[in-house]
Amino acid sequence: MTRSERREMRAGIIFISPWLIGMGVFLAYPVLASVYYSFCEYSVLDKARPVGLANYADLLGDRLFWKSLFNTVYFAALSIPLGLVLALGLAILLNTGVRGLTVYRTIFFLPALIPTVALGILWLWIFNGENGILNMFLTSIGIGAPGWLTDPVWSKPALILLSMWGIGHAMVIFLAGLQDVPVHLYEAADLDGANWWHKVRHITVPMVSPVILFNLIMGIIGALQYFTLPYIMTPNGQPAHSAYFYAMYLYDNAFLYLRMGYASAMAWILFLLILALTLLSLRLAARHVHYEAAP
Amino acid sequence: MKAESRLARLVVQSILLGLSLLFLFPLFWMLSTSVKPIEETMLFPPRWIPSAWHFDNYWQAITYGRDVLGYIPFFEYGKNTLLLCILGVTGAVVSNAMIAYGFARLRWPGRDFLFGVTLATMMIPFPVLMVPLFSLFKQLGWIGTFRPLWVTAWFGSAFNIFLLRQFFLTIPRELSDAAVVDGCSEFGVFRHVILPLSKPALAVVALFHFLGTWNDFMGPLIYLTDQRMFTLALGLQSYQSQAGGTEWHLMMAAATIVVLPIVVLFFFTQRTFIQGIATTGVKG
Numbered sequence: 368m369t370r371s372e373r374r375e376m377r378a379g380i381i382f383i384s385p386w387l388i389g390m391g392v393f394l395a396y397p398v399l400a401s402v403y404y405s406f407c408e409y410s411v412l413d414k415a416r417p418v419g420l421a422n423y424a425d426l427l428g429d430r431l432f433w434k435s436l437f438n439t440v441y442f443a444a445l446s447i448p449l450g451l452v453l454a455l456g457l458a459i460l461l462n463t464g465v466r467g468l469t470v471y472r473t474i475f476f477l478p479a480l481i482p483t484v485a486l487g488i489l490w491l492w493i494f495n496g497e498n499g500i501l502n503m504f505l506t507s508i509g510i511g512a513p514g515w516l517t518d519p520v521w522s523k524p525a526l527i528l529l530s531m532w533g534i535g536h537a538m539v540i541f542l543a544g545l546q547d548v549p550v551h552l553y554e555a556a557d558l559d560g561a562n563w564w565h566k567v568r569h570i571t572v573p574m575v576s577p578v579i580l581f582n583l584i585m586g587i588i589g590a591l592q593y594f595t596l597p598y599i600m601t602p603n604g605q606p607a608h609s610a611y612f613y614a615m616y617l618y619d620n621a622f623l624y625l626r627m628g629y630a631s632a633m634a635w636i637l638f639l640l641i642l643a644l645t646l647l648s649l650r651l652a653a654r655h656v657h658y659e660a661a662p
Numbered sequence: 663m664k665a666e667s668r669l670a671r672l673v674v675q676s677i678l679l680g681l682s683l684l685f686l687f688p689l690f691w692m693l694s695t696s697v698k699p700i701e702e703t704m705l706f707p708p709r710w711i712p713s714a715w716h717f718d719n720y721w722q723a724i725t726y727g728r729d730v731l732g733y734i735p736f737f738e739y740g741k742n743t744l745l746l747c748i749l750g751v752t753g754a755v756v757s758n759a760m761i762a763y764g765f766a767r768l769r770w771p772g773r774d775f776l777f778g779v780t781l782a783t784m785m786i787p788f789p790v791l792m793v794p795l796f797s798l799f800k801q802l803g804w805i806g807t808f809r810p811l812w813v814t815a816w817f818g819s820a821f822n823i824f825l826l827r828q829f830f831l832t833i834p835r836e837l838s839d840a841a842v843v844d845g846c847s848e849f850g851v852f853r854h855v856i857l858p859l860s861k862p863a864l865a866v867v868a869l870f871h872f873l874g875t876w877n878d879f880m881g882p883l884i885y886l887t888d889q890r891m892f893t894l895a896l897g898l899q900s901y902q903s904q905a906g907g908t909e910w911h912l913m914m915a916a917a918t919i920v921v922l923p924i925v926v927l928f929f930f931t932q933r934t935f936i937q938g939i940a941t942t943g944v945k946g
């Protein structure tokens with residue numbers, strides 16, 4: 368190694384040294400400790416006591432574990448595809464050369480910016496069974512008005528509906544992707560007499576498929592960790608645990624019941640679930656996602 | 663894909679207009695409720711614009727429980743939140759810029775491997791780290807202080823490192839070489855060549871970190887114990903759980919106070935914002 372190479376290496380290590388510390392202390396150590404705790408009984412007040420696979424075995428027989436997992440998968444399975452369709456649909460409409468593009472974009476993006484706690488409180492008011500504006504509207508047009516967040520049948524659909532209000536982030540990403548689609552593809556399709564649906568189906572969707580994949584994976588990661596909104600809007604997952612989500616049960620185990628080992632086991636199952644679904648998406652993508660060859 | 667015919671343009675325009683009203687309505691309703699007298703919040707049919715504008719609702723919401731607490735809650739929450747934002751944003755910008763420079767512009771053995779590991783850490787969900795971090799901070803005596811909420815920002819985060827590294831790579835090598843010839847040290851190149859050219863990317867990091875801190879609910883929920891130290895997000899939730907359910911006009915006023923600074927910030931930084939989101943999604 369020459370002198371200048373050595374100097375460059377020293378500089379490199381000095382520049383990344385905060386990250387070496389950060390990754391060691393705030394990532395590597397917690398990950399290893401978390402694996403260990405997941406095989407322990409640990410209340411944070413006493414020392415961790417190894418219990419083998421007991422936490423994982425207990426989870427298998429834990430009704431609330433399955434309930435919260437089911438709720439979370441239910442929420443993810445509906446909110447992610449619906450959100451992707453709405454976000455892509457809006458982006459396609461905005462990309463038609465419409466007048467007022469930036470104004471519309473701002474309007475659709477704005478809700479995604481609202482701090483989660485404020486958003487939750489606002490929608491508690493809108494969904495309110497007695498004086499909520501949504502039910503006033505439904506009653507006035509003669510449709511039965513459910514109790515929304517206080518009705519076990521409607522609590523999850525209400526939260527899914529609410530998640531549609533926050534698709535602005537995905538929409539902005541789609542819009543940027545759409546602007547990269549070469550115009551000549553559409554012109555060629557026009558010559559062949561393709562209608563708009565053909566063009567969306569055979570040009571737009573394949574061309575933005577990498578962006579769909581990106582938003583899908585972000586959606587999976589976010590939805591499986593859904594916490595703040597239900598924590599505020601349906602405390603304790605009421606009614607009847609119909610809105611009790613995985614991350615809420617995990618949090619309750621850790622900080623309410625001080626079953627930190629049990630919570631760590633849940634965290635690792637969550638990690639494996641996210642990993643599996645991400646890999647599955649990538650596998651599907653390998654077959655369906657179209658990457659434009661470099662010119 | 664362009665809408666060619668007049669009819670197509672009309673259809674697109676009316677769908678967008680309708681949806682815009684739908685998207686804006688909840689925000690309108692929040693503002694409208696926040697200046698109503700309590701009786702008018704329960705009218706049927708609803709009153710869209712209040713008969714008189716009760717801006718004193720805001721003062722009532724900000725000062726709720728002042729007699730019991732001995733301080734003005736939302737002033738304290740606002741102060742705490744700003745303090746955390748300043749400490750966190752500064753740390754995030756300084757540390758991530760340094761680290762990204764080390765990854766982008768300097769050669770050292772193991773660099774690319776370590777960068778791969780860095781990217782992989784983005785896959786780790788927070789719940790996995792939650793318990794050990796809590797017990798670590800407890801041993802350090804940091805529970806009930808602000809430290810868990812800003813100190814980590816000074817040690818980099820994978821996503822920001824990635825973002826800044828990509829940006830630094832686009833800066834022509836000749837610029838830094840020229841500075842070295844002129845006698846600049848490595849730190850001098852970083853400080854006087856790279857940083858001034860990277861303002862847009864640094865602004866994205868600062869902006870997102872600011873938003874993240876302002877919105878963060880789970881962090882303060884886990885680490886803060888004294889109500890006087892609550893952030894706006896946590897304070898708003900605790901106000902809601904104490905007084906929520908009836909006084910919707912006050913709840914909406916409190917929510918507006920938390921929302922408004924973010925919306926104002928957005929309007930001033932819209933371009934940075936939209937470009938930041940777009941690049942993270944597409945080029946990432």
